Structures are given as structure tokens and as C-alpha cells.
Amino acid sequence: MWMQIAGALATVVIGVAACILYFWGANWFLDKMLSPRGAGDGVATAHQDRLRTRIRPWVFLFPALFFLTIYLIYPVIETFRLTFFDRNGVNFLGFSNYIWAFNDAGFRNSIFNNLMWLVIVPTMSTAFGLIVAVLADRIWWGNIAKSLIFMPMAISFVGASVIWKFVYDFRGPAAEQIGILNAIVQALGGTPQAWLTIPIWNSILLMVILIWIQTGFAMVILSAALRGIPEETLEAARIDGASDIRIFFDIMIPQIFPTILVVWTTITIVVLKVFDIVLAMTNGQWGTQVLANLMFDWMFRGGGDFGRGSTIAICIMIAVIPIMIWNIRQANREEGTR
Template identity: 45%
Template sequence: MVVPDTGTHEGGVLSQTLVAIGRIAVSLFVPIVAFVILWAGFMFLRDSNAPQGIIALVAIIWGVGGVAMLFWVTDWVVNRTPLHVAKKLQPFVFVGPALVILTWYLFLPTMRSLYLSFFDAQSKNFVGLANYVFAFTDSKMLESFLNNLLWIVLGTGGAVGFGLLIALLADRSKLEKVFKSLIFMPMAISFVGAGVIWRFVYAYKPAGEDQIGLLNALVTLFGADPQAWFTLRPWNNVFLIVILIWLQTGYAMVIISAALKGVPSSIIEAGRIDGASELRIIRSIIIPFIASTLLTVSTTIIIISLKIFDIVFTMTNGNFGTEVIASMQYKQMFRFYHYGRGSAIAIVLVIAVIPVMWYNLRQFSKREGF
């Protein structure tokens, strides 16, 4: 009898069957035990009246341990299958959990939105492309497209530009760590917290009163009238974008700075010996060397700018001509309950990001891997 490459050796059909059944039984037993343990933990967490600290601790151990255990158990089960099957299943032990979760949390909702975007407010009647016509003709929508473009250009340019500048300068300073930490600090702050901070900076009181907002205090110091910054079209967009730059420069700087450390100092030295100026070295050696990092950082911040929501929502709520795509989407969805339009705008947002991602993937394929 020829058993093609099953990984088992010799033996009668009966004993082979018994072994197989035994293996399957054990293979089922372990996952079941694992499941029971997880379930018991879940029930304890849901119904227990223990002090909050203890619940928190158990929850953390249960959650983290549970995921590690799931990985271990699936791997264990896969390794009990015949070798050629195991080889095929193994990659999915690694990518499977991510794919399942992403399907549930992002992929299916996106598909659902695509479907709903062709229906009316109550998702009952098919309306064809009407919601998309709205998305591309409504004056508020056009305003938000323009604003988003401004966010991308100024926000990404500002954050990456300042990040690169600071990373380059800090690399040449003895106080590198101190400077970098302070620039990075805003990254640690929530949008809600940043909202409080910047409301305070932009705070407005009528002329003649003591200004408590820093910007108006400076303006009045130079003899001008205090301004209600958030109502000042179209500059109010810029004042909001400043907050994003303030928050994201630290991120760009940290990543770029790490890449700078990887530029071989021998190449830079060679440049210096050849008599290149510092600016020339930066332009011709350092920038090309960290180009892929710059691309990654820019992509991340472009996407953040495209999806920007919290800052606008907490500072101006989209009033005074500061509407952006994500805030329009939120309003249609959660204020007007027009699921059709809300979904269509979300899909437009997704489509807007595709060129960015496509460019990025092309850069990937130039490297190894694919």
C-alpha cells in the first residue's frame, strides 16, 4: 500500500484508523479545555462584584493570556495534522486571527457601507448614484474637499517638514534627547486635551478687556484688535491645522530621527572629505538615504489629515467654513441619520486614499518581499 506523503509510517488500516481517531480526540480536547477556561474567565468578569482593582487585574491577565493561549492552541492543533496539511495551514495560524478580526471590524462594514450608499436615508429604496451626486455637488461637500486638500498640503507638509528639520538639527546637537522629548510631548496628549489647550491659546475676549488667550494677547500687544480666530474665514482652517502640526511633528521627528541614525557615517564622511557643504550632504546623501522612511511618514500623516475629525469636531464643529469630509460623514450618519449619504461620503473618503496607498505599495514591490 502506498501512502503518499502523509507523514505516517507503516501499520494496518485498523491501527492507523485508531491512531487517527485518537489524534483527533486529543486535538479536540485541548481546544475545548482552552475554550472552557476562557469562558469561565469571561463569566467571572461579567458577573463578579470584586473590587475594581482586582477585576481590572484579572481582566488584563485573562485578555492577554487568552490571546496568547489561542495562538498556542491553534499551532498545537495544526501540528497534529499530517505534515503536508500542516504546512498549508501553518501560515494561517499566523495571519488567520488578523484576517478574521479585520474582516469583522473593517472589511464587512466597508462592504456594507458600499451597499447602503446606493439606498436612501432609511436604507429602504434604491436610489442609484443620487448620494454620490450629492457628495460631489453639495456646496458643503465641495467646501470640505477643499479644506481636506488644505489639511493634506499644510498639515502633512508642516509636520513632515518640521519633523525633518528638527531631526536633522537635533542630530547635530549635544542636547538631542532633551529637544526631541519636548517636541514629542504633544503626541502624548489626547485630542480632547489638545482641544482644551488650544481653546485656551485661541481664547477671545472683546477689545479692551484683558485677553486670557495667548494669541490675542500677542496681537493686542502689537496694537491690533483681538480676533475671534475660529470665525475668521478662510484662515480658521489654518489655525486648526496648526494643532495637527503641533501634535504630529513629534511622530515624524522620531521616525525620521531613527532613520538618520542608520545613514552610514562613512558615506557622510566621504562627502565631507570631498568638500561638500552641510546642506549639500543633507540634500544629496541623507535625504535619498531616508527617502523610504519619509514616504512612510508622509503616507501616515496624509491619511491622518484625510480622516481628520476630532480637531474639527471639538473646536468648531465644522462651522464657519471649516467642514471636512469626516465631519460631514459623521453629521450625515449620527445627526441627520441619513445612512445613504453618510455611507457614500465614507466610500468617497476611502477612494480618496487609494492613490496614496497604491503609490506606497508600488514602493514595497520595488523592494524585496513581493
């Protein structure tokens, strides 16, 4: 353990030292290369100063741009290239992989499941987060409730899946049930079920896990937005005789609607990339496969098929990009109105 701690500390020290050295070296190099030599005239000196001012930000941005290119831009280009090749990335196939994708039953089923996730998870997470944000401000232990609801955000998707696996656990019809859901069903006189094998319902039960996690995120953002509503507006509505429900729907929601959209689209991006929960809970069996898991299967299982795996990856990226761009524009527009 001490060796690991020492290694981590050494990495931090070396990294900080390298950053300081780069910062000092870049400044020294710019000043050395673009400093006026000899008397020179004032025009040349002013030109060199402007040139240094223009170059300096790019010098400091270079490490970030370099690693961004290596670890993000190049993989995207290479993945797109592989979509036109066979399983080994050697023989050119043209658009055959794209044609296969849209004719494949597993791919279509994954798209259907992804659409279900996109409709249910962001909507329910945002709705529950908004309801909790409103109700928690009305009770004295509201901050405690918010803390408890936000806690799942600190758990990894795999950790949350392990927790919920015990909730949905099934030990056979004659066995004593340790799964909370089946124990409740059995206590009420019902028949325990292998919930994760029931088509459609198993996908919904998996969605519950992500809703449980993301509700805390939505609650925090929307709670902050609700605090930005002028108190005078709410008081005026109450004086005019508006009920709490009318205030909620006619004043609160319109006031924070841009924030609601940002929260909704942020969760949507998370849903489009969902992978861990499905892998840990069902491994994509019983009709629960989503695009990310299908990509993983084609890319890394059964010998791997770089062409088809890359095709699915590009489809996921194409689905994410428009939502991400809209989210950024919406956030910038909201910032500009403040």
C-alpha cells in the same frame, strides 16, 4: 476603582487563558484528526504531515481573520451597500447619493478644506521634523529638545485641541485676553481677533495643531534615517569643501528620500481621516468642515441619513486606499533594498 481594576485583571486573565486553550485545542484537534490510524504506509503518513503543516497556520489565523471580517470587512461592504439607499437604508436610490454629493456645496467645501490639509500638514510636519532631526544632533541638549518636541504625540487630538483653544481664545474687543495669541497681539498694539471665525485662516490655525503633533513623529523617523547615512560620505563631502547646506540638500535628503516619502504619506493618511480637531475646535463652523465631520453630521445628527453619510465615508475610503497601497509598496521596496 478597585472593581474596575479587578474587572480589567479578570479580562486579561480570561483572554490569556482563552488563547492558551485555543492554541492547545487546535493542536490537539489537528493531531487527532490527521494522525495516521493503524500501521499505514509511509506515503499516507507523509501526506497527512504535509496536510497538517498547511492547515495549522490557517487554524491559528482563524480568530484574527474572523474578527477582521466582523469588524472591518463586513462594515465596509455594508457601508457601500447603504450608499445606494435612502436615509433609512430601505428604499433603493441607485447613484442618487453620489450625484447629490458632488452637487452639494457643503461637500465641495469639505473637499477643498481636505485638499488644503493634505497640501499643508504633511509637507510642514515632514519639513519641520527633518529640520529638527538635523539641528538636534548638533547641540548637546539635542535629546532633550527631541523629547519635548515628541511629547505632543502622547496627547490625544481632543486634548491637544483643548490646549490650543486657550491659545486662540477671544474674549471680546474690550475684555482682557487670556488667549496667548490675542494677548501677544494686544501687547503689540494690535486688535484682538476671533481667529477661529476668519475663513481660510481658521482652517490654517487648526492645521497648526496637527502639525504640532505630527512633527514629533516625523522627527523620530527621519532622525533614525539620518543616522543611517555613512559618516564617510559626510566626511568626504566636508573635505571636498561642501558647505553644510550643500551637504543637507545634495547628500542627506537624497540618501533618506524614500523615508521622507513614507513619513509624508503616513501623515497624509492621518490627515485624510482628521476629525477630532475640527469637531473640538469649531464643530465644522465658519467654513472649517472636512469630509469626516460632514460624514458625522449626516450620519448621526438631525435624525441621521445612512445613505448620504455612507456615501461620504466611501469617498474618504477611496481617497485613502491608493495612498495606503503606495505607502506599503514603498516600505516593502525600502526593506528589500537593505
